[in-house]
Amino acid sequence: MKISVIGAGYLGATHAICMASLGHEVVVVDVDSEKIALLKGGTLPFFEPGLSELLSSVLETKTISFTTDITAISECAINFLCIGTPQNREGIAADLSALERAFDSVLSVAKSDSIIVGKSTVPVGTAQRLARELSNKKSDTTLNWNPEFLREGHAVADTFEPNRIVIGALAPSDARVLADFYRSFSPNTPQFITNFPTAELVKVAANAFLATKISFINAMSEIADATGADVTVLADAIGIDDRIGRKFLGAGIGFGGGCLPKDIRAFLARADELGLGESLAFLQEFDLINQRARSRAVAVALKELGNPKGKKVAILGAAFKPESDDVRDSPALEIAQTLAALGADVVVNDPRALASAAEKVPDLTYEESITQTLQGAELTMLLTEWNEYRSLDPEKVIGLVKTPTLFDGRNVLDVGKWQTAGWKLLALGRSL
Ligand SMILES: NC(=O)c1ccc[n+]([C@@H]2O[C@H](COP(=O)([O-])OP(=O)(O)OC[C@H]3O[C@@H](n4cnc5c(N)ncnc54)[C@H](O)[C@@H]3O)[C@@H](O)[C@H]2O)c1
Incomplete structure (x- = not known):
């Protein structure tokens, strides 16, 4: 399947490289051109056991590409949002500005029957708000929220065999493609399809x-x-x-x-x-x-x-x-x-x-x-x-x-x- 991963940090790079190693065609987009250049050259911008070796192999098989150009995702069936949601500088709330910018840029170029999957950790209510944005724009794009539970230091194993998959959607039928996607490589992982x-x-x-x-x-x-x-x-x-x-x-x-x-x-x-x-x-x-x-x-x-x-x-x-x-x-x-x-x-x-x-x-x-x-x-x-x-x-x-x-x-x-x-x-x- 042709998929994209937006945000090449700890979560996004790990998810993208692991999915590419399973044979998916993965486009990785980040606004940080230095990070993209490093990854293109085969260097991880952080340390995670086993991930560097996987990166080398997916660069060799050309199942992954790295870019700063968001239009590269236009043919992807699933677009994973792995954007940072850090603590706000002014208080203790989450700063969702980067996630919102990324969501808008994905929406502007994603194909109409594609799925946007939020993997970032967000305050409750965020996905519903973004889904309203989709409906206001009369977009046919589907939104899923699929929080990530990987542990740094064990991220590769946790990605290939997560201990649970949680998918939030407006209706259970909206989650079917993503549920099948995960079931294809981790058939025994319990799945929770919910709102x-x-x-x-x-x-x-x-x-x-x-x-x-x-x-x-x-x-x-x-x-x-x-x-x-x-x-x-x-x-x-x-x-x-x-x-x-x-x-x-x-x-x-x-x-x-x-x-x-x-x-x-x-x-x-x-x-x-x-x-x-x-x-x-x-x-x-x-x-x-x-x-x-x-x-x-x-x-x-x-x-x-x-x-x-x-x-x-x-x-x-x-x-x-x-x-x-x-x-x-x-x-x-x-x-x-x-x-x-x-x-x-x-x-x-x-x-x-x-x-x-x-x-x-x-x-x-x-x-x-x-x-x-x-x-x-x-x-x-x-x-x-x-x-x-x-x-x-x-x-x-x-x-x-x-x-x-x-x-x-x-x-x-x-x-x-x-x-x-x-x-x-x-x-x-x-x-x-
Ligand atoms: N790190 C973990 O172990 C982990 C585990 C579970 C969940 N999460 C959640 O996943 C999310 C990402 O975490 P992380 O640790 O990977 O963060 P990170 O800061 O390492 O990576 C985020 C990436 O998003 C990129 N980015 C920002 N705006 C962008 C845009 N508009 N378009 C494209 N890329 C953009 C940044 O340049 C950065 O490379 C957070 O919500 C975090 O809470 C992280």
């Missing part, structure tokens, strides 16, 4: 729930800090109950990235607009708990360092999570920045995110070698749980640092092993 508001809400409700779980355990971590309890044992012991589940109960410095933080804020803003602020007031609290986790980490560092001026702090991790180079709203990078602003001599290492971090926060010191990062450190902070850090040998690296004190911001290290090797370990939610 627009439900489809939009499934996505933001899922993110709100995940944020709630993480912030819940971080709230417990605050209580544990004050009472001498151990939040990791607490998480294991409550998570063993399969009604609760252990996943997303990792206490630490909290969540970040390009989705969860802005999505829960946009959800709060939308609830306020609907006069339902009370229904989601708990999310406001969970956003604050999440931000507090970052300041609690800084407080632990300052307690340890005393006056931080000129003291070397080795920061292990810049990405918001492992297996990604995404530093959008990264807790690790914010903690590094705060300590640097307080005068510490901060050196940041990350296996994949040094370039994106340096682009976002140019005035920090970045170091590619873990050895050099640790050399002479008075405090080491593990802030992104990359395997490279989890598998460090505490006996080997103790010789590098000036002071063998390590803050495990993700509660992932084998405490006994590190302590036996002579390290003092610090963490949130447990006294070690």
Whole structure:
């Protein structure tokens, strides 16, 4: 099938490359000419495991093309909108301006019997509004809303085998082509064909729930800090109950990235607009708990360092999570920045995110070698749980640092092993 993907960011590039590898003829359009040039040349503008190899193969088979020219989509049967919906600069609502511009430009050139599929995460009510626009323009184009649940770091597998497909449409018959499209490569994935508001809400409700779980355990971590309890044992012991589940109960410095933080804020803003602020007031609290986790980490560092001026702090991790180079709203990078602003001599290492971090926060010191990062450190902070850090040998690296004190911001290290090797370990939610 000839399809287009509008927006070649994390979501769009992944979706486009995976669909091309299945044999679809894919046209990718983005307004960012640098991004398009990179992709054309076979370079991904971000890191995602396995995706670069797939890009090379679809460029070779010529099943994909990249352009800034929107008219290139005019023959496509399905047009996927994968446009960013970031937090508004002036408030906490989502900024839909880029999505609206892209929708209008697609509509102006798409063939009349084609389908426009919104994959971006949007406030409830958006799809209905865009569908009204179609009907006002007497367009025959069909609109589907098909939120995306892929996880950065696992995006390729999640695209080929999503755990669910949700399609919002004006009528179930409008969703048939898209439902068949997904069924052709992922026949066992449960599909939910529903109306627009439900489809939009499934996505933001899922993110709100995940944020709630993480912030819940971080709230417990605050209580544990004050009472001498151990939040990791607490998480294991409550998570063993399969009604609760252990996943997303990792206490630490909290969540970040390009989705969860802005999505829960946009959800709060939308609830306020609907006069339902009370229904989601708990999310406001969970956003604050999440931000507090970052300041609690800084407080632990300052307690340890005393006056931080000129003291070397080795920061292990810049990405918001492992297996990604995404530093959008990264807790690790914010903690590094705060300590640097307080005068510490901060050196940041990350296996994949040094370039994106340096682009976002140019005035920090970045170091590619873990050895050099640790050399002479008075405090080491593990802030992104990359395997490279989890598998460090505490006996080997103790010789590098000036002071063998390590803050495990993700509660992932084998405490006994590190302590036996002579390290003092610090963490949130447990006294070690
Ligand atoms: N990144 C994820 O893991 C993920 C997962 C699920 C859902 N989402 C949602 O998907 C959407 C996109 O997220 P992302 O992370 O890929 O964002 P992104 O910022 O990485 O990419 C968005 C792309 O859209 C392009 N763009 C903007 N206006 C355009 C226009 N008029 N025409 C063509 N291209 C245009 C930008 O240049 C950019 O390359 C968001 O709503 C996000 O919440 C993302």
